[in-house]
Amino acid sequence: MLLLRRDSFPLQSSDDIVKARQIVRTWAAELGFKLVDQTKIVTASSELARNAYDHGKGGIMIIEAIEDGDRKGLRLTFQDQGPGIPDIEQALKDGYSTSGGLGLGLGGAKRLVNEFHIESTVGKGTTVRIVKWV
């Protein structure tokens, strides 16, 4: 797998979530994503960025343009040093929310992308990595 481009952005305020979305949209458009897929990855990033900000008390987003053989893609990593998720399976379940939200963010984000990887340690923080191929 080839790394074409990499950058990282802070997620420390709700304005940062808006900025993160805009950056993901720009990169996705430049990589040649169709409008539907642009919208999907932007929406997924919005969910995960907000999770990192709301639940993880702020974190960072790493954005990478990657190439694997003849396909290109976008890899996003969301890291926070929040309280962590004790039961990931439960957190991924639709309708489960600890914050009064719809409880669709994490599971929804997973359904919007091609690859989804989550790692969480209670007391240490959470890292979510997603990939969407063009």
Next chain:
Amino acid sequence: MEKQKSIVSLLKAKQDTILQEWEKEQFSAGKFRADLISPDELKQQMRDFWDSLLKALGQEERVDLSDEGWKPVRSLLTELSKSRAKLGFTPSETALFVFSLKKPIFQLIQDTFQNDPARLQKELWDLNTLLDSLGLFTTETYIRSKEEIIRRQQEEMLELSTPVVKIWEQIVAVPLIGTLDSARTQTVMENLLQEIVAASATVAIIDITGVPTVDTLVAQHLIKTVSAARLMGAECIISGIRPQIAQTMIHLGVSFQDITTKATLAEAIKYGLSQVGYRISKME
């Protein structure tokens, strides 16, 4: 006190030379913004600042900008920075107003105390500290007034971007544009509910054509608004759901199940009119 006074009297005695040199600095190539300020205005500002600076130096023993004696200097610089921020000066250009005074003053101090190195160093250091803090003060004020401008514009935008329009008797619509953050959604919700009462509306259309991303938070805000409108006796229609948004929402798992949705605002208006007993038809 003694020493301070002597510096003040020295500055006063040589003020013509200093002002002349300072003027030369201010008007030197690349520094003077003839497009933003007139020479007379700048000279007046320099004169005023110089007078208040000498006065403060003469009055106050310590150089502490928060002391009462420095108040005139502070308010003068505040005015200057604010007006410069509005006029479009850069922060550097604004701070340069003070910093360009360094050269003529330091020159004078150097000439005066060249035979007394210890004194020379002490005076240079004191004046340097003073001018630095005054320069930083202009920068801080400049940034604060810029922030003030941004904040005001944000508030204006918040108001501007959420107009509730009356479509027909009993029908109101709100076209949403841009990012729906929490503050804006709150404004939208309040405006819409108020307008429902004011217009005795029974149909409220929320058009999201201009919303680039509908994630779960936005969806939740929309659902809440619809529920609140419903409690007030108005039926809500969400229109302007573009194909890519629809597909994304399906994957997210968000459903607007018992909410009436339409692809376009035109469809929503047509449907709304039929709900209150009107029909759109072509003239024969």
